[in-house]
Amino acid sequence: MNARSWLYVPATRPDLLAKAMRGDADAVVLDLEDSVPHARKAEARAWAAEAARQPWPKPLWVRVNDVAGRYGTADLEALAGTPVAGLRLPKCETREQIALVLGHVDVPLHLLFETALGVERAYELACAAPQVALLSLGEADLRADLRVRSDDALDWARGGIVVAARAAGLAPPVQSVWTDVADLDGLVSSTQHALEQGYFGRSVVHPRQIGPVNAAFTPAPDEVARARHLVDSLREAADAGSAAWLDDDGRLVDPAVVAQARWVLERTG
Numbered sequence: 001m002n003a004r005s006w007l008y009v010p011a012t013r014p015d016l017l018a019k020a021m022r023g024d025a026d027a028v029v030l031d032l033e034d035s036v037p038h039a040r041k042a043e044a045r046a047w048a049a050e051a052a053r054q055p056w057p058k059p060l061w062v063r064v065n066d067v068a069g070r071y072g073t074a075d076l077e078a079l080a081g082t083p084v085a086g087l088r089l090p091k092c093e094t095r096e097q098i099a100l101v102l103g104h105v106d107v108p109l110h111l112l113f114e115t116a117l118g119v120e121r122a123y124e125l126a127c128a129a130p131q132v133a134l135l136s137l138g139e140a141d142l143r144a145d146l147r148v149r150s151d152d153a154l155d156w157a158r159g160g161i162v163v164a165a166r167a168a169g170l171a172p173p174v175q176s177v178w179t180d181v182a183d184l185d186g187l188v189s190s191t192q193h194a195l196e197q198g199y200f201g202r203s204v205v206h207p208r209q210i211g212p213v214n215a216a217f218t219p220a221p222d223e224v225a226r227a228r229h230l231v232d233s234l235r236e237a238a239d240a241g242s243a244a245w246l247d248d249d250g251r252l253v254d255p256a257v258v259a260q261a262r263w264v265l266e267r268t269g
Helices: 014-022 038-051 072-079 095-104 116-120 122-126 139-146 151-167 184-197 207-216 221-239 255-268
Strands: 005-010 027-031 060-063 086-089 109-113 132-137 202-204
Touching (some): 005 014, 005 207, 014 027, 014 038, 072 095, 086 095, 095 109, 095 122, 109 116, 116 122, 122 132, 132 151, 139 151, 151 184, 202 207
Parallel strands (some): 060 086, 086 109, 109 132
16 A cells, blocks of 8 residues: 555554544554553553454554564454454564464564564565565664664665565565654655655654655655656657657656656555
8 A cells, every 4th residue: 555654553542543543644553562561461452453343544554562472472363353454563584473473364464674684584574475565674673683873774774675575576665663753854854765765655653743754755746747747758659669768858768767757656646
């Protein structure tokens, strides 16, 4: 799905879920993992199963706990048989984790790679089952696992996930959260960088982050107009028997340039 913004909501806050569904996020992710304290896991799990059965106006995904840990299997058992839109699978490293999930809940999966091993196996896991729909890094956990501190230290991993998703025939990866909620300028810069790296969409943790993220992944009108002109030019060139040509500004246009233009038009939908 072409969701620009994915808003995390703690599964202990039913009031926030209702607000999120009325808000501007394209999709909502009910979180059973990091935002829920250990003492409230059972409560959150029960509410998530109930929420997954409601007729919400936008997609509701659920991030379960690590299925290799003490809470993950219970999450899957609670969600079995519910019409949840999909599951986010944290700390994904093995095919066995994916198989365990699908043994309980047969829905689209969003794999989160938060360790070096997960990143190393990204393509293999992207191809592990037809239910795998999306990939992402869990950047905070990955930084800790790799023992790096700077943001650009993860650029190689971000690029690797883009390649893995494309090679597996999946949609572009979704960018990880920007944790400094007060720093909207940083969010905008980081999100634009993600778009340029081949990402589409971003997870957000606060409603104030939704607008900048949606704007970053929405092509500007002049960009859309140029893309439509290029695609129309392709038809004209094909009729003339040309595979490449010069546009009105004297720039070379070939199939690769047109493919980029088509991606711009896809993002408008």
